[in-house]
Amino acid sequence: MSQILYRKIRECLTLEGVKTKKGVRPQEADLSIIKNAAIVVQKGRIEWVGPERALPKKLLEKSCREIILDSQSVLPGFVECHTHTVFAGHRADEFELRNQGATYQEVAQKGGGILSTMKKTRLASEAELFSLAQRRANRFLEQGVTRLEVKSGYGLDLKSELKSLKVAQKIRGPQVTTTFLGAHAKPPEFKTYGDYLDYLVREVLPKVKSQKLSSRVDIFIEKGFFEASDSERYLRRAKDLGFEITIHADQLSLSGGARIASELRALSADHVIKVTALEILMMKEAGVIAVLLPAADLYLRCDYPPARQLIDQGVRVALATDFNPGSSPTQDLSLVGLLARLEMKMTLPEVIAAYTHNAALALGLEDEGTLTLGSRANFFSTDLEWRELFYSIGQKMPSQIFINGRRVKNA
Amino acid sequence: MSQILYRKIRECLTLEGVKTKKGVRPQEADLSIIKNAAIVVQKGRIEWVGPERALPKKLLEKSCREIILDSQSVLPGFVECHTHTVFAGHRADEFELRNQGATYQEVAQKGGGILSTMKKTRLASEAELFSLAQRRANRFLEQGVTRLEVKSGYGLDLKSELKSLKVAQKIRGPQVTTTFLGAHAKPPEFKTYGDYLDYLVREVLPKVKSQKLSSRVDIFIEKGFFEASDSERYLRRAKDLGFEITIHADQLSLSGGARIASELRALSADHVIKVTALEILMMKEAGVIAVLLPAADLYLRCDYPPARQLIDQGVRVALATDFNPGSSPTQDLSLVGLLARLEMKMTLPEVIAAYTHNAALALGLEDEGTLTLGSRANFFSTDLEWRELFYSIGQKMPSQIFINGRRVKNA
Numbered sequence: 099m100s101q102i103l104y105r106k107i108r109e110c111l112t113l114e115g116v117k118t119k120k121g122v123r124p125q126e127a128d129l130s131i132i133k134n135a136a137i138v139v140q141k142g143r144i145e146w147v148g149p150e151r152a153l154p155k156k157l158l159e160k161s162c163r164e165i166i167l168d169s170q171s172v173l174p175g176f177v178e179c180h181t182h183t184v185f186a187g188h189r190a191d192e193f194e195l196r197n198q199g200a201t202y203q204e205v206a207q208k209g210g211g212i213l214s215t216m217k218k219t220r221l222a223s224e225a226e227l228f229s230l231a232q233r234r235a236n237r238f239l240e241q242g243v244t245r246l247e248v249k250s251g252y253g254l255d256l257k258s259e260l261k262s263l264k265v266a267q268k269i270r271g272p273q274v275t276t277t278f279l280g281a282h283a284k285p286p287e288f289k290t291y292g293d294y295l296d297y298l299v300r301e302v303l304p305k306v307k308s309q310k311l312s313s314r315v316d317i318f319i320e321k322g323f324f325e326a327s328d329s330e331r332y333l334r335r336a337k338d339l340g341f342e343i344t345i346h347a348d349q350l351s352l353s354g355g356a357r358i359a360s361e362l363r364a365l366s367a368d369h370v371i372k373v374t375a376l377e378i379l380m381m382k383e384a385g386v387i388a389v390l391l392p393a394a395d396l397y398l399r400c401d402y403p404p405a406r407q408l409i410d411q412g413v414r415v416a417l418a419t420d421f422n423p424g425s426s427p428t429q430d431l432s433l434v435g436l437l438a439r440l441e442m443k444m445t446l447p448e449v450i451a452a453y454t455h456n457a458a459l460a461l462g463l464e465d466e467g468t469l470t471l472g473s474r475a476n477f478f479s480t481d482l483e484w485r486e487l488f489y490s491i492g493q494k495m496p497s498q499i500f501i502n503g504r505r506v507k508n509a
Numbered sequence: 510m511s512q513i514l515y516r517k518i519r520e521c522l523t524l525e526g527v528k529t530k531k532g533v534r535p536q537e538a539d540l541s542i543i544k545n546a547a548i549v550v551q552k553g554r555i556e557w558v559g560p561e562r563a564l565p566k567k568l569l570e571k572s573c574r575e576i577i578l579d580s581q582s583v584l585p586g587f588v589e590c591h592t593h594t595v596f597a598g599h600r601a602d603e604f605e606l607r608n609q610g611a612t613y614q615e616v617a618q619k620g621g622g623i624l625s626t627m628k629k630t631r632l633a634s635e636a637e638l639f640s641l642a643q644r645r646a647n648r649f650l651e652q653g654v655t656r657l658e659v660k661s662g663y664g665l666d667l668k669s670e671l672k673s674l675k676v677a678q679k680i681r682g683p684q685v686t687t688t689f690l691g692a693h694a695k696p697p698e699f700k701t702y703g704d705y706l707d708y709l710v711r712e713v714l715p716k717v718k719s720q721k722l723s724s725r726v727d728i729f730i731e732k733g734f735f736e737a738s739d740s741e742r743y744l745r746r747a748k749d750l751g752f753e754i755t756i757h758a759d760q761l762s763l764s765g766g767a768r769i770a771s772e773l774r775a776l777s778a779d780h781v782i783k784v785t786a787l788e789i790l791m792m793k794e795a796g797v798i799a800v801l802l803p804a805a806d807l808y809l810r811c812d813y814p815p816a817r818q819l820i821d822q823g824v825r826v827a828l829a830t831d832f833n834p835g836s837s838p839t840q841d842l843s844l845v846g847l848l849a850r851l852e853m854k855m856t857l858p859e860v861i862a863a864y865t866h867n868a869a870l871a872l873g874l875e876d877e878g879t880l881t882l883g884s885r886a887n888f889f890s891t892d893l894e895w896r897e898l899f900y901s902i903g904q905k906m907p908s909q910i911f912i913n914g915r916r917v918k919n920a
Binding site: 188190191193197198393396397399427428429432433439440441443445446486489490491493 | 604857
């Protein structure tokens with residue numbers, strides 16, 4: 099099949115405007131909505147998109163398969179750019195405890211939290227982990243997620259971290275971007291955070307690199323966990339090895355994460371709840387994307403990040419679930435977008451841009467999350483008009499999903 | 510098929526304890542969890558339930574069909590006791606407006622709000638309305654809802670209110686309890702709220718009664734809308750006609766709803782955000798159930814109701830979505846239960862009781878929401894352990910659903 103023509107699309111959101119107007123608050127016009135649209139895909143890429151009446155004759159003449167998307171809206175597939183999809187077990191009991199008053203840090207100090215998931219993840223076989231991860235990936239896919247970021251970070255030793263990244267790479271359905279988050283927590287085998295980071299640099303990062311398990315490194319920078327100075331040294335060494343950087347930044351306190359992200363030209367600084375005008379300015383200057391994770395803020399009952407200031411000051415904002423068994427045990431994109439509108443006062447076009455092209459850019463993927471010439475043909479169609487998206491929590495958004503132009507799921 | 514035996518159940522939550530300990534804060538023991546259980550159903554009712562090893566021989570000897578629910582947890586079906594499932598259109602644009610700062614009351618005064626849905630609902634044919642409502646009912650069913658309350662209240666005239674109730678009665682899937690909510694808002698044809706209530710008593714209530722469209726009457730008591738004195742008179746007349754009472758009470762301000770509910774021995778007072786210790790005491794003495802609707806509180810960004818005080822003072826608490834296109838455009842039970850735990854500090858057993866037996870009692874159905882001798886055999890089975898419920902927003906809870914003992918949906 100050399101060419102596919104998608105026809106009779108009620109409205110197609112190409113997000114071209116968002117692509118070219120970096121940092122500008124997206125208005126409806128920036129979604130670049132084409133009414134009565136058609137799309138031509140060749141070799142998994144957008145060959146042409148526009149109003150169907152303007153479809154060039156030479157494209158029509160080529161032998162091609164037609165897919166009719168009558169009365170459907172078409173959007174770029176969602177890019178879920180911050181998840182911890184590979185883990186064993188759950189932490190439902192811990193959630194009940196937290197609701198009785200224990201804090202996230204207290205739970206961690208009691209040997210719960212990340213380390214309890216680490217124990218289960220280390221014990222799980224690769225096959226068990228994969229089965230769990232694939233089921234979760236399917237759940238993302240059916241919501242229209244065509245690109246899924248997956249972090250390691252529940253292994254916390256060489257063997258289990260490599261196992262987690264291998265499992266992530268095996269996932270089918272959404273296309274996967276892996277991130278090495280060995281620096282998620284300090285495992286009990288190490289006395290200091292610095293010692294553990296040295297171990298990661300010495301023993302683990304080179305293998306992640308040589309086995310091509312990930313090209314991205316993340317770290318949990320928070321006071322009392324990985325502190326700024328250790329973290330900065332670690333990230334510089336990772337950068338020297340050729341890794342892209344993303345940082346868990348300033349969620350629980352102003353801990354230096356966004357500052358370091360800016361100084362090291364990280365792709366993204368994630369959470370950024372406690373940032374001030376200074377960090378916002380630094381992020382803007384450095385082109386660091388702010389990945390906001392409001393479902394975690396809901397679960398942790400902490401403040402929401404200053405989305406309006408970030409956007410209004412020119413920082414590009416992406417959204418994600420932060421799906422993990424502790425602080426954000428939800429895979430629900432409709433919840434994330436709803437919270438962004440309701441609690442962070444993002445406009446609906448901003449939410450859509452944040453979950454498509456801005457999220458793709460947070461993963462360094464210029465050619466995803468838009469439907470413009472040359473973009474990867476990852477998109478979904480829906481009976482809903484775009485104005486109805488991210489309004490009803492739990493609403494099923496896509497009716498058909500396409501990755502590289504091929505239908506992957508009939509919902 | 511005279512008799513069905515359900516076997517090899519990992520754990521069965523019968524909620525017998527909740528039934529007998531009215532008003533007592535449910536502990537885990539109150540869920541009455543039976544390990545390695547079996548259930549026998551005869552003519553749609555629970556004939557026997559207990560540990561499988563204790564199954565009486567005479568029951569085994571009868572010819573009966575066996576259903577193996579290996580490694581499954583079984584719970585009473587969820588009872589969704591407060592919804593506005595019959596309406597046309599959506600109000601997604603209004604949601605964006607509200608996020609830009611307009612209040613619920615301001616939107617209503619601008620002719621938006623309930624009246625905009627009224628216009629679309631009046632125009633819709635019975636067939637159109639039914640198609641929309643049935644699709645929504647299916648969405649509830651797949652979440653394990655075996656009993657669904659559906660209010661009218663977007664017709665606001667004789668013809669359209671009767672049409673809405675007829676549509677509700679036609680719904681298949683979950684069993685439906687209809688509620689007449691003509692007193693939802695004042696339609697433009699009437700000058701005063703009092704005049705409209707007189708019309709409802711004179712023209713509409715008798716027809717609702719004679720056509721057996723509902724045995725329940727609800728009213729939206731809020732300052733500036735249906736005020737306490739008018740409302741009380743209306744409800745007394747409805748009661749004289751033989752209707753059961755439920756009240757939208759004290760959501761936006763302390764408006765007399767919970768007080769009137771207590772004085773008139775209503776089945777439930779719903780929302781009850783602004784109640785004080787006095788109303789809580791009155792509700793307890795009158796046995797009025799508090800139906801809490803935290804999804805609406807999230808969408809409206811208002812306070813959550815004082816669930817802990819209500820429960821600790823001995824008021825029985827139920828939970829529901831309040832699904833409607835304005836203040837709670839979500840059908841997601843997992844969200845409601847999560848918010849009850851997170852924001853209202855209800856324990857997980859309390860949430861489960863609130864969504865099963867307490868919700869059934871709010872509808873006057875003593876024999877639903879439990880799995881005890883004589884109960885209606887409405888239940889679902891799930892791979893999850895009960896401790897994992899209401900933890901992950903958007904998580905699919907049931908795997909198989911049974912109504913009157915018959916499997917209605919394979920998920």
